[in-house]
Amino acid sequence: MHVAYYKNKVIYLPNCERSSWQQLYMASIKQELTCIHCHTPLKMELGILKPPSFTHVQATNECIEAASLMTKKFTQHHINLNEKQNVHSDSGFSIPKRRSISSSVEQNEIENWKEPEQVRAIPNFNEKKATTGHLALNPYREKLQKSGIYLDNQQWEAVQTTEGPLLILAGAGSGKTRVLTTRTAYMLSELNYSPKELILVTFTAKAAKEMKERMRLYPGLNRQTLNQLVIGTFHSIFYKMLMHHDPQRWSPSNLLKQDWLRQAMIKEAGRELNLDEKEFAFDQALTQISWWKNHLMAPEKIKGKDLFEERVVYLYKRYEEMRKAQNAFDFDDMLLGLYELLHENDRLLKRYQQRFSYVSVDEFQDINKVQVELITMLSDRTKNLCVVGDDDQSIYAFRGSEPSYILNFKERYHNTKMVILSENYRSSHEIVSSANNVIHTNRQRYQKQLHAQTSTHSPPLLFYPFDEEEEATMIVTDIKKQIETGANPEDFAILFRTNTAARALIERFISSSIPFQLDADGDSFYQRKAVRKILAYLQLGINPDDGHALTDLIGALFLKQETVQEIKAASITNNCTFVEALPLIKGLKPFQTKKLQTLPTKFKQLKEKSPIDAIAFIEQEMGFSEYVKKNGNEGNKMERGSDDVRDLKVVARQHDTIEDFLRHINHMTIKFDELRNQKANPNSVQLMTIHRAKGLEFKHVYILSTVEGGLPHDYALEAWRDGDDKPLEEERRLMYVAITRAEDSLKISIPLMRRGKKAFRSRFAREIQRIAPEQAHKSRERNVANGQGIHD
Numbered sequence: 001m002h003v004a005y006y007k008n009k010v011i012y013l014p015n016c017e018r019s020s021w022q023q024l025y026m027a028s029i030k031q032e033l034t035c036i037h038c039h040t041p042l043k044m045e046l047g048i049l050k051p052p053s054f055t056h057v058q059a060t061n062e063c064i065e066a067a068s069l070m071t072k073k074f075t076q077h078h079i080n081l082n083e084k085q086n087v088h089s090d091s092g093f094s095i096p097k098r099r100s101i102s103s104s105v106e107q108n109e110i111e112n113w114k115e116p117e118q119v120r121a122i123p124n125f126n127e128k129k130a131t132t133g134h135l136a137l138n139p140y141r142e143k144l145q146k147s148g149i150y151l152d153n154q155q156w157e158a159v160q161t162t163e164g165p166l167l168i169l170a171g172a173g174s175g176k177t178r179v180l181t182t183r184t185a186y187m188l189s190e191l192n193y194s195p196k197e198l199i200l201v202t203f204t205a206k207a208a209k210e211m212k213e214r215m216r217l218y219p220g221l222n223r224q225t226l227n228q229l230v231i232g233t234f235h236s237i238f239y240k241m242l243m244h245h246d247p248q249r250w251s252p253s254n255l256l257k258q259d260w261l262r263q264a265m266i267k268e269a270g271r272e273l274n275l276d277e278k279e280f281a282f283d284q285a286l287t288q289i290s291w292w293k294n295h296l297m298a299p300e301k302i303k304g305k306d307l308f309e310e311r312v313v314y315l316y317k318r319y320e321e322m323r324k325a326q327n328a329f330d331f332d333d334m335l336l337g338l339y340e341l342l343h344e345n346d347r348l349l350k351r352y353q354q355r356f357s358y359v360s361v362d363e364f365q366d367i368n369k370v371q372v373e374l375i376t377m378l379s380d381r382t383k384n385l386c387v388v389g390d391d392d393q394s395i396y397a398f399r400g401s402e403p404s405y406i407l408n409f410k411e412r413y414h415n416t417k418m419v420i421l422s423e424n425y426r427s428s429h430e431i432v433s434s435a436n437n438v439i440h441t442n443r444q445r446y447q448k449q450l451h452a453q454t455s456t457h458s459p460p461l462l463f464y465p466f467d468e469e470e471e472a473t474m475i476v477t478d479i480k481k482q483i484e485t486g487a488n489p490e491d492f493a494i495l496f497r498t499n500t501a502a503r504a505l506i507e508r509f510i511s512s513s514i515p516f517q518l519d520a521d522g523d524s525f526y527q528r529k530a531v532r533k534i535l536a537y538l539q540l541g542i543n544p545d546d547g548h549a550l551t552d553l554i555g556a557l558f559l560k561q562e563t564v565q566e567i568k569a570a571s572i573t574n575n576c577t578f579v580e581a582l583p584l585i586k587g588l589k590p591f592q593t594k595k596l597q598t599l600p601t602k603f604k605q606l607k608e609k610s611p612i613d614a615i616a617f618i619e620q621e622m623g624f625s626e627y628v629k630k631n632g633n634e635g636n637k638m639e640r641g642s643d644d645v646r647d648l649k650v651v652a653r654q655h656d657t658i659e660d661f662l663r664h665i666n667h668m669t670i671k672f673d674e675l676r677n678q679k680a681n682p683n684s685v686q687l688m689t690i691h692r693a694k695g696l697e698f699k700h701v702y703i704l705s706t707v708e709g710g711l712p713h714d715y716a717l718e719a720w721r722d723g724d725d726k727p728l729e730e731e732r733r734l735m736y737v738a739i740t741r742a743e744d745s746l747k748i749s750i751p752l753m754r755r756g757k758k759a760f761r762s763r764f765a766r767e768i769q770r771i772a773p774e775q776a777h778k779s780r781e782r783n784v785a786n787g788q789g790i791h792d
């Protein structure tokens with residue numbers, strides 16, 4: 001059904017602007033859309049696969065007749081019911097829409113709808129399974145197979161290579177965990193190496209635990225042997241070593257465990273520079289300091305590139321002084337401490353080299369400078385260093401990791417043997433081919449192609465929501481339908497590039513009945529600096545005595561926090577509101593006083609506006625644009641204040657009054673906090689950043705906002721325009737990681753609008769539609785052999 005009654009008007013869906021669909025959808029949830037005949041509330045379907053429609057649950061024949069009669073009227077040439085009634089749109093709906101409709105066409109289809117498309121560039125599936133019988137069967141391999149542990153030939157080759165430097169390039173889903181655990185088990189139970197000789201470094205504690213648990217299932221391995229094995233993260237293993245040598249200095253009580261402890265130190269140092277606690281990006285400063293430490297860069301050796309960096313260098317220097325004076329250490333010091341200890345103490349280094357004859361490292365693509373140096377030192381005697389990783393999944397440059405360590409491994413460690421694991425056991429052929437299509441464009445990589453074991457004949461889907469809001473609605477609707485027909489919530493994951501990209505999605509899940517879990521760092525979108533300040537303006541517009549809002553706002557007026565007390569005092573002595581007291585502050589420069597004098601009137605004007613107009617007014621008339629320009633992205637190239645304001649405008653457009661807008665935000669902020677403290681429910685839809693999804697797998701995956709600026713992120717595009725394509729290559733790897741998380745189905749969202757502007761489909765969404773040359777070549781060879789053509 002395409003007609004409904006809404007706000008005292010009859011509306012016809014094909015005539016409604018695309019931008020209004022989301023509002024209509026929200027209206028349907030509030031039961032404001034009704035049947036034109038019986039006035040029963042209608043449900044609006046706004047999903048991925050089909051154009052939207054209204055559903056009438058118990059429609060009578062009269063209801064259906066009335067709807068079809070009305071539809072006919074709307075579709076007649078130049079005739080429009082609302083036009084006759086001379087009703088004009090006042091809520092964003094173009095009713096009537098002044099366009100001619102061919103009288104011969106029964107115009108009952110939605111022209112504004114853009115059909116989803118399947119990925120076409122899928123080569124024919126090669127049924128050939130991974131080879132398992134080519135190498136001569138080894139009794140141990142047979143034993144493994146009897147225990148249900150199958151290895152393909154490439155995996156088996158990696159397991160058997162125990163001596164010398166070994167690089168195992170493990171494509172996504174190719175069983176690197178299986179290889180690492182089997183290789184360790186093989187060395188222990190088959191070659192009878194002592195567990196004390198082995199050290200296995202993982203990237204997360206979870207991975208270490210999983211490997212230990214898996215190893216318990218291997219034939220011939222007992223608990224006692226496994227307990228002697230050194231397996232854990234860099235931090236856990238190396239910290240134990242430090243504790244062993246100097247327990248007093250490295251006592252856990254000296255650890256700066258929480259971020260706020262470190263922040264407190266740099267904030268104290270910041271006061272020496274007169275940095276405003278609420279304005280300066282201290283969190284960014286800590287990330288930068290950590291990056292330098294992991295790159296073995298002492299503060300004396302760093303020259304800041306800009307004012308922000310110069311300040312952070314100072315904070316770094318003072319932080320180190322304060323930390324040392326307190327005998328404290330942070331997580332980075334655990335690695336640096338051991339690095340220094342082994343450098344200074346050659347005898348100790350030799351002892352460790354003597355003890356650990358076999359060093360293995362997982363997730364080698366994510367390694368950083370200090371970690372590389374440490375494992376090189378430890379394995380230097382025997383050169384028995386086995387590293388497992390995937391250069392295509394290196395996504396932690398911001399934390400100091402570099403794909404160059406894995407790419408240059410062979411140059412750094414002579415006589416390296418390289419084994420490539422290219423059989424993917426996780427995803428369908430259609431998903432694997434799409435991943436291959438995207439990643440092959442990267443230049444900084446080992447050329448390789450993943451190969452899937454099965455085909456579902458169901459290619460990934462590209463779909464086109466109008467904007468962020470509609471994207472969220474479509475995905476929630478899609479998942480809901482699948483759950484209704486038997487799928488489990490835990491089968492689904494929605495992946496996004498940044499937390500802010502998921503704002504609308506989180507809100508839609510909060511309002512739905514679907515169990516979900518959010519796995520992302522950081523506060524709610526509405527707690528972000530620029531957003532909080534805009535909201536403070538709006539709150540003061542409504543309540544000019546709002547003390548919290550005044551505190552949030554003060555920096556945006558280029559005033560110091562101490563001024564808040566002065567304003568409050570002036571409001572008491574002059575018996576006026578905080579806003580009215582703004583022009584009464586003494587000791588300011590004349591231009592500042594002049595600006596403050598205009599504010600009370602402007603705050604009054606603000607109150608009367610719609611949320612979207614009010615934000616524009618705050619930006620242009622109340623000086624906020626100027627503030628954002630100066631302070632919007634201090635030290636943070638990833639998240640700019642101006643983008644946050646544009647994101648906020650997307651929400652603002654959905655609300656008619658400031659009160660309603662603020663109520664919505666307040667509700668969502670409370671719900672977001674509850675979410676943070678809620679107990680984990682394993683059977684829930686997973687919402688997470690792509691970074692968090694690494695190493696995980698889900699039956700059905702959705703990727704959000706695959707548009708230029710979203711994925712790839714704006715900052716990478718800027719770097720690329722300046723001639724640096726490294727960040728863009730990392731974004732492509734992120735896309736690759738996201739795609740390869742999916743087992744059975746993958747849906748990629750390409751909104752038409754982003755942050756209120758026309759969006760352009762991501763280059764990755766274009767690349768996915770072009771068959772990777774290597775795949776095309778193989779497919780052509782096969783097809784020639786089979787006498788078929790290929791589609792690309």
Ligand SMILES: Nc1ncnc2c1ncn2[C@@H]1O[C@H](COP(=O)(O)OP(=O)(O)OP(=O)(O)O)[C@@H](O)[C@H]1O
Pocket residue numbers: 150151152155170171172173174175176177178390393424425426694695696740
């Ligand atoms: N030889 C094999 N035969 C059948 N299944 C296998 C084989 N090797 C691995 N698998 C299965 O393939 C899946 C992916 O393996 P695993 O999680 O170890 O991949 P991965 O290489 O760590 O992936 P990623 O790097 O993408 O996170 C697992 O379910 C694993 O049990």
